[in-house]
Amino acid sequence: MLRKLLLGVAAAAIGLTMIDVGAASAKDKITLLTWNLPVYGDKIKGWIEDFHKKHPDIDVEWIDKKGTDWATFYQTQLAAGTPPDVIDVQGALWAQYAADGDMLDLTPYLKKDPDFANRFTPGALDLWQSDGKTWMVPWYFTRTLLYLNKRMMRAAGIAKAPTTFDELMADAKKMSGEGKSGFLTTNFDWLYWPLFKMNGVDILDKDMSKAAFNTPAAQKTLTALADxxxxxxxxNISWTGRWVEPNTAFASGNVGMYMSLSSALFWAASKAGWIDDKNVEVVNAPGGWWVPSQHGWGVSKASKHPDAAVDLIKIATSDKWQTTMASTFSILTLNKDVDKKLIANIKSEDPLKSKVLDLDQPDMSTITGYLKSAKEGRVKEAFWGAIQPALLGQTDPKAALDSAEALVNRALSRP
Incomplete structure (x- = not known):
């Protein structure tokens, strides 16, 4: 059914594209596709103005799609043979397009232009590299950290942050009670995975061909989380909520520890005046394990103007425009000079935010829950569908892991 729908939309898209090209035949054009960022339109117009200084003969069409619509839209454009030239992709979705041969390898451009390559935080490009190629470059980035409610910690007699999974669970128990819970996390995009990795559990084996998580350590972890x-x-909002629900729960002041993205803390802080450096401590999760949530820029391989497309990306990731991005959203850009200035500039006015952003910088040696696989989406859906009932006490943890293993291996075996 979905395939028929996509093909139907693709056919319609071909017709629309033909009309568009006919109307704009006097001038070449590239298309820029962003992911749910309509509020940034004035800044993007600034990029385009800078782009026209170098490419006055090429127009730029900007299209923004909601996260729920982005992949379907891009897929239909691929099917029509008219994909957007420059694409803003979230998470590991790029791996699917790279594996399908739909993305341009940016390695030659990075080698040719040292200023372009060297602007990024050391190790950052690894997030978008596979098979010796670099498929994307950073736009903005956040990752999981552990936020501690110092008022609840003091009331429970807890003097320091947990350094192991067992300490985390023990502290959560001490801080729980009527109307209060000791720990909260978010469950989408593997953001909860540090809880398993603390106990040495991996999602897949090294070549990502089969499940690796069905171990005694995973059963012990899942049982502890369910209990x-x-x-x-x-x-339990950890396993049933999405974004607003867990953020709101932490903002209430009745949660002892929250493991989530820096953007989640900033959202909660915007709703709760008590969240500041006096009442909240920020640390890495035990073991230093973290899961990324990032957006990057790539170029569709079918682009008729790949050099111009890369030039637009260079403008978007330049010090000038990434300074605007960083200050607008209080987020890391993985442009090393921009991020360093951002953290320093807000230190006096918002010490908590400055510390969060400082810790937010990626240490690639402790990344987890990030699969550079074209089948990442399948694996994530199969695993979570089997594990969520166990976390909520609805199924036996061992049975849930057995089911998840079978479902994940089946998903991996499919072409």
């Missing part, structure tokens, strides 16, 4: 959820030590 803590049942007792109230872990807020």
């Amino acid at each position: 803590a959820t049942k007792s109230g030590a872990i807020n």
Whole structure:
């Protein structure tokens, strides 16, 4: 059904494209596709003005799509043979397009232009590299950290941040009680995975060909999480909410620890005056494990103007425009000079935010929950569908892991 729908939309898109090209035949054009950022339109117009200084003969069409619509739109454009030239892609979705041969390898451009290559935080490009090629470059970035409610910690007699999974669970229990829970996390895009990695559990084997998580350590971890959820030590919104729900729960002041993205903390802080450097401590999760959430820029391989497309990306990731991005959204850009200035500039006015952003910088040695695989989406859906009921006490943890293993291996075996 979905395939028929996509093909139908693609056919319509071909017709629209033909009309568009006919109307704009006097001038070449590239298309820029962004992911749910309509509020940034004035800044993007600034990029385009800078682009026209170098390419006065090429127009830029900007299209923005909601996250729920982005992949479908891009897929239909690929099917029509008219994909946007420059694409803003979230997470590991790029791996699917790279594996399908739909993306341009940016390695030659990075080698040719040292200023372009060297502007990025050391190790950052690894997020978008596979098979010796670089498929994307950074636009903006956040990752999971652990946020501690110091008022609840003091009330529970807890003097320091947990350094192991067992300490985390023990502290969560101490801080729970009527109307209060000790720990909260978010469950989409593997953001909860540090809880498993703390105990040495990996999602897949090294060549990402089969499940690696069905181990005694995983069963022990899942059982502990389910028991803590049942007792109230872990807020069950961790496993049922999405974004607003867990952020709102932490903003209430009744959660002891929150493991999520820096953007989640900033969202909660905008709703709760108590969240500041006096009442919240920010640390890495035990073991230093973290899961990224990032957006990067890539170029569709079918672009008729790949050099111009890369020039637009160079403008978007320049010090000038990334300074605007960083200050507008208080987020890292993985442009090393821009991020360094951002953290320093806000230190006096917002010490908590400055510390969060400082810790947010990626240490690639402790990344987890990030699969550079074309089948990442399938694996994520198969695993979560089997594990969520166990976390909520609805199924046996061992049975859930067995089911998840079978489903994930089946997903990996499909072409």
